[in-house]
Amino acid sequence: MKEGLVFDIHRGTTHDGPGMRTTVFFKGCPLHCTWCQNPESICAQRELMWNAGKCIGCMQCIKVCAVKALTADENGIKADRAACRKCFACAAGCPSKAMQAVGNSWEVSALVKEACKDRMFFIDFSGGVTVSGGEPLLQSEFLVNFLGKLKKEGVNTALDTSGYGRQEAIDKVYPFVDTFLYDIKFINEEIHRKHTGVSNKIILENLKFIADKIRRQKDSKLWIRTPLIPGATATEENIEEIGQFIRGELLDITERWELCTFNYVCKDKYVKMGQSWEYAEYTLLDSSTVKNLASIAEKYAEEIVVVSGLTGQNE
Template structure:
């Protein structure tokens, strides 16, 4: 039985590929981006999340834990992750669902059936299903079968990837992907390692491989995505370097270069996961900064640059 571990499903999205889409988020990621918007996606197994807003203070979760890994203090319920056996008895015993399990196993056929509930919207709004994460390539057995089955159902597909994975997995899924949403965060490898924990060499090698295949077969679309993160990727030098790379290596195959402006919507997720987030006090990028970065990008990919996300108004 081929099962995938899914931590979320979003319906009616308009920013994860062409048209209106349903986005399936697979769990597990080899990167540890300092700005990660989905901290619950990184660990490749099931884990716990506690929501203070739902908690009624009954302490049933603490009573249910067989190894006493949970405690309560003025800031809420705390989990000793070194003691936790991930039996999830606490979540089962929580009457208000404040203690939640992140990550649920899905069989391919069941998940395809779930995604296809939105088929009418895909047809009306030229959309489909996007697989995101985490890093989908990490689930190397489940992902190809899931995408293959979606294509058999006539569903348009997109793969949102960091590109950090085995090249053979990318080539296995290639025939079943209509649009690749491919991240380029940095060209400078040292900066990439400092902010994500991994080198970008595999990422750029895989990107060249995908671009070459698109040149030959002309059967998939390629969108490049760059997050604009304060103090990291949102720097003129970085956008210049990415722009130069795109102009040299990709300009004949990419359909768009999306600059994704930083947001802090994920702040509550870090609180629920009991994790520190470096960007918790950061504000939105101001509009003029984003416009300046977009102007630099336009020099290298004229007519292909799109800005997404919220920005602060000009002062």
């Protein structure tokens, strides 16, 4: 894989690994989490996104669409994504950039150069580059080359992963990862499949594989992340089960267990992608609920539990 497909690059992030970081978001994900914060990350190909706030109503996008996949009504531009042949002439011809193509191809050397623009901040604030997604392991060949070049440049690296990938890919990328940010959403396989569309057997097996390598080689850090999603992961039973798993399998080599609170900032992304979102009407978890779940987690991993994100006010 000579090029990688990236849909976003965030600079100055402080929650995607140690210190201040640049996070590179790779496109494509084998999971379909019902609460996904990045709906534009799931498809492994370039896609259209339309921003109503930028649209000036010139209809140029409709005029240049050769297959008539775009129409307009009182609510704005509508895309027939099944008919779209992904030529992106509409995005190229949009004068206000309201119609955009999500996903850009990068050669390794160009992406390394782009990611290293903030190197002075990595040095000053003990940071580096994090690869996220989507699921970066889907582009494992490119990922190995990208992270390998970053390590040669002396840049600290982190891999934010769902863990759903081939073990051979993890084995190849492992030497170039300083910190693994690894999601554990559920322990119960049936519930995991219900909310993500896939089994968690591979995920848990890969996590044990990484843990064993860390024990032997002592050259990487492990952070566990659990999203706190109302009606899904944010239950006492689920946090108990994850806590038991961490204490029994991972506590000796886990540096941090982060409970990431639910937010609805991504709601506009679903509108731009022309998709509905199951959590569109949900609000922030109240602080007492989050404190209770954190206290349960602390029973199993007191010294390493961290809560990140916003909470709502108690009624």
